[in-house]
Amino acid sequence: MHIMEHTTEFRVRYAETDQMGVVYYANYLIWFEVARTEFFRERGVEYKKLEDEENIYLPVVESYCRYKSPLRYDDVVTVHTKLASVGASRITFEYSVKSAALVNAVGWTKHAFIDAQGKPIKVPAKVRKIFEEGN
Amino acid sequence: MHIMEHTTEFRVRYAETDQMGVVYYANYLIWFEVARTEFFRERGVEYKKLEDEENIYLPVVESYCRYKSPLRYDDVVTVHTKLASVGASRITFEYSVKSAALVNAVGWTKHAFIDAQGKPIKVPAKVRKIFEEGN
Amino acid sequence: MHIMEHTTEFRVRYAETDQMGVVYYANYLIWFEVARTEFFRERGVEYKKLEDEENIYLPVVESYCRYKSPLRYDDVVTVHTKLASVGASRITFEYSVKSAALVNAVGWTKHAFIDAQGKPIKVPAKVRKIFEEGN
């Protein structure tokens, strides 16, 4: 199984800094979400349509981030995303946040799959397929 | 008609600052929203229930803010809120953001009333009543 | 004087939505800021360097936004930016937020120029030049 990372690139927004002069720590979780959306899109799955057309939702059940080196306003950031594991009803993404050659942060999020009523459901076949084909 | 202002008090969050060392300008609009919720509650209207139980929504159609003096992390802020005008299908709130004796910002938001399908509706009687009694 | 608009494009983040299912109104001000940064960059002025190297800051002194049509998660948004006026110590940007052929919002921000001590300063020559050449 070969692993292809997905990469999302953007610039740090002024709004994302705090008075320490660096990116406020909660914003990394927002970037993880942006990266997940693009990860899915590149593999032919539009997360928006999962919600709108199939009533499948992926709430985060756990999040973790290690902040190694601060990012600043206007830095060009890339987030590298991998589907790290897929269980019966949970999936885990791993992220690496980089600028230039530096790894600024690493983290992961674990997700459940639920329906519109909030009831847990199995990982949909199309998502499982992404993992099995190597993501 | 006597005018009673509603006052909401809180402290500036670290997350609300930016690298200029002051509160980022978009956060004032978030505070206006917090103040609106409390304004309604004090007059016996829970905005949450308007949405959940009556399918009435108040999207913002215009916002304005004038920033007079910056606020900083941990400052104790009060937002003074008034229902400035009520039309057939629009209402306008006015806000004054203060810390100690200083007026840090003033602004207003204009709102439409819509139903769950996004269709414009008249200002509900209970909201109109707040205004007529003097808010 | 010919006017060239600058255009910034991005997708709506999940984090930018609220429970009404549309973009929360304060986020438009964040997008205006992203658009300003890119407006300057395209004209050879890095706002980051204005702050870091020249100790020139552009705090917002007024903001206005009219919300015409809601935006949703994953929509592709473009913000069109113009330098609308330049006074002795103030400048005003105008923004138009679009998706497909629709204008979703319009707004403006007025800025002062200050130094690192917060003292008002004149609009720097390089910023004035952008306007005079037609922005």
Place this chain on the structure above:
Amino acid sequence: MHIMEHTTEFRVRYAETDQMGVVYYANYLIWFEVARTEFFRERGVEYKKLEDEENIYLPVVESYCRYKSPLRYDDVVTVHTKLASVGASRITFEYSVKSAALVNAVGWTKHAFIDAQGKPIKVPAKVRKIFEEGN
């Protein structure tokens, strides 16, 4: 050593919800920060003054959150905060986010101590003292 938790209470802001109708996951980290500030204040340490007067900063080096039960707009939330461990140059806070009798989320943040130049420093005596006296 007796352990006294600190409790911070507030209501969920509309801005903190997303289109799933619940609080967006990154906001829990913002609440952790609000809770830390109040934890310190209650023990006689103003974090603001640590930064402003002593040039001591507490950047987050790791964060973790487990989301157990979603929170909604206008919910009354309490965050319970404990200083879980104090090392030579690192401290860890633990948080429990509750509404009514329910535990909605638990998490922790690990912090370094640095000076104004970003150089790591030892945990200051006054912070160590909080821990030794039982927090």
